[in-house]
Amino acid sequence: MRLALLGCGTVGSEVVRLLHTQSADLAARIGAPLEIVGIAVRRIGRDRGELPVDPAVFTTDALDLVKRDDVDVVIECVGGIEPARGWLVEALRAGKSVVTANKALLAEDGGTLHDAAAEGGGDLYYEAAVAGAIPLLRPLRESLHGDRITRVTGIVNGTTNFILSAMDATGAGFAEALEEATDLGYAEADPTADVEGFDAAAKAAILASLAFHTRVGAADVHREGITEVTAADVISAKAMGCTIKLLCIAARGVAADGRETVGVRVHPAMIPLTHPLASVGDAFNAVFVEAEAAGQLMFYGRGAGGAPTASAVLGDVVAVSRNRLAGVRAASESAYADLPVRPMGEALTRYHISLDVTDRPGVLAAVAGVFARHDVSIATVRQGSGGGGVAGRGEDADLVIVTHVAPDAALAATVRALRGLDTVRSVASVLRVEGGA
Numbered sequence: 244m245r246l247a248l249l250g251c252g253t254v255g256s257e258v259v260r261l262l263h264t265q266s267a268d269l270a271a272r273i274g275a276p277l278e279i280v281g282i283a284v285r286r287i288g289r290d291r292g293e294l295p296v297d298p299a300v301f302t303t304d305a306l307d308l309v310k311r312d313d314v315d316v317v318i319e320c321v322g323g324i325e326p327a328r329g330w331l332v333e334a335l336r337a338g339k340s341v342v343t344a345n346k347a348l349l350a351e352d353g354g355t356l357h358d359a360a361a362e363g364g365g366d367l368y369y370e371a372a373v374a375g376a377i378p379l380l381r382p383l384r385e386s387l388h389g390d391r392i393t394r395v396t397g398i399v400n401g402t403t404n405f406i407l408s409a410m411d412a413t414g415a416g417f418a419e420a421l422e423e424a425t426d427l428g429y430a431e432a433d434p435t436a437d438v439e440g441f442d443a444a445a446k447a448a449i450l451a452s453l454a455f456h457t458r459v460g461a462a463d464v465h466r467e468g469i470t471e472v473t474a475a476d477v478i479s480a481k482a483m484g485c486t487i488k489l490l491c492i493a494a495r496g497v498a499a500d501g502r503e504t505v506g507v508r509v510h511p512a513m514i515p516l517t518h519p520l521a522s523v524g525d526a527f528n529a530v531f532v533e534a535e536a537a538g539q540l541m542f543y544g545r546g547a548g549g550a551p552t553a554s555a556v557l558g559d560v561v562a563v564s565r566n567r568l569a570g571v572r573a574a575s576e577s578a579y580a581d582l583p584v585r586p587m588g589e590a591l592t593r594y595h596i597s598l599d600v601t602d603r604p605g606v607l608a609a610v611a612g613v614f615a616r617h618d619v620s621i622a623t624v625r626q627g628s629g630g631g632g633v634a635g636r637g638e639d640a641d642l643v644i645v646t647h648v649a650p651d652a653a654l655a656a657t658v659r660a661l662r663g664l665d666t667v668r669s670v671a672s673v674l675r676v677e678g679g680a
């Protein structure tokens with residue numbers, strides 16, 4: 244089985260090492276040896292340490308490599324939309340099988356890749372694209388195909404989970420925790436994709452597509468990052484017996500006209516400490532799947548890093564290689580349900596809202612009136628002294644309000660109206676609450 248590897252960075256170099264150290268076992272499991280016939284990179288001369296591969300296989304011409312007749316399987320570990328899309332479409336249309344870790348491309352235009360695979364008759368596998376080493380996509384696309392998944396809730400970004408876990412453990416603010424994540428090599432020099440939720444949103448789109456048999460793209464995902472989460476939010480969460488996590492949530496729902504829908508969102512949320520995802524710390528990932536017959540399932544492990552991600556890539560290489568030797572291909576993309584994507588405004592959530600208000604008679608009633616006018620039911624209210632005053636005698640007070648479940652649009656309108664009250668000095672923070680706290 245002849246392999247073309249595109250990209251030899253963090254993930255690709257570990258793929259090369261694993262292919263070397265496991266070569267005998269892999270050959271036995273597949274029924275044929277694996278051979279790397281070419282590796283495409285950007286800079287041939289880059290120092291890649293001790294790589295167990297013939298330097299002559301390196302090239303800078305990825306397109307030429309994927310076009311070669313002697314290539315059976317293309318492994319893509321470059322990332323980004325173009326030129327990766329062009330290479331993979333070329334390979335798939337020519338009947339080659341593709342293994343990719345590229346979540347950005349799959350979320351942006353997975354349909355084009357699936358169509359090209361169907362056209363060429365090869366396989367398209369991408370276990371490494373979501374939650375690194377965790378076997379998650381195969382269970383969704385095979386093991387659970389006899390069941391009906393209702394909801395997928397996950398922590399799918401290690402960098403932000405490290406930051407939020409550090410804020411929870413040490414009381415640090417976002418900037419301080421991000422600095423620690425950068426120093427320890429968890430966060431990249433430009434952490435935008437992680438902290439603004441783009442990486443998690445791409446993964447959410449892939450998970451939703453598989454779970455609900457519907458093409459869901461990154462643009463369908465409501466996305467908020469963690470940059471606005473404050474140390475005060477973390478303290479407030481603790482007071483409620485909660486912790487804050489960046490969640491991806493993909494769930495079935497029903498629209499006003501009775502049609503079934505799917506909603507997909509990524510945002511920070513408070514979850515109770517008793518929730519299975521609350522104890523997922525450090526840079527670990529975990530995904531909680533709820534299905535009608537199977538009930539609740541939890542997948543946990545390392546979501547990033549060269550070796551863990553290469554493990555998932557190699558698992559796919561074994562699967563597609565076996566298929567090629569057997570002259571078969573895996574089941575095609577399953578997108579028959581074609582469910583409409585629900586707007587975020589229809590998502591049912593709870594909110595935790597912190598307000599700085601003037602402390603005088605009638606303020607609480609005015610605030611409560613805003614919630615009532617928007618048909619949002621208040622679950623709890625807590626008042627503390629604001630701005631250093633003494634509760635009940637100072638000029639300011641802090642109000643922390645937690646709502647019952649309501650449509651997100653109603654909650655957002657409530658917050659906008661609160662900002663317009665002259666007794667509300669500021670809306671200090673707004674966070675969603677998930678998972679039954």
Ligand code: NDP
Pocket residue numbers: 249250251252253254255283284285286287289303305319320321322323326344345346347371372375546547548549552
């Ligand atoms: P790196 O930046 O470490 O490596 C990228 C590789 O692609 C490098 O070898 C680079 O070449 C090569 N490359 C870039 N542009 C071109 C080009 N135009 N032509 C040929 N080669 C090119 O990325 P990672 O290994 O971290 O990530 C690879 C993929 O895996 C991405 O899709 C990422 O999202 C995904 N992934 C990564 C995880 C991780 O923990 N890192 C986890 C899960 C998925 P050169 O070496 O010469 O610079």
Ligand code: HSE
Pocket residue numbers: 374375399400401402403437442546547548
């Ligand atoms: N930047 C990602 C993370 C890498 O922090 O989880 C894996 O996709």
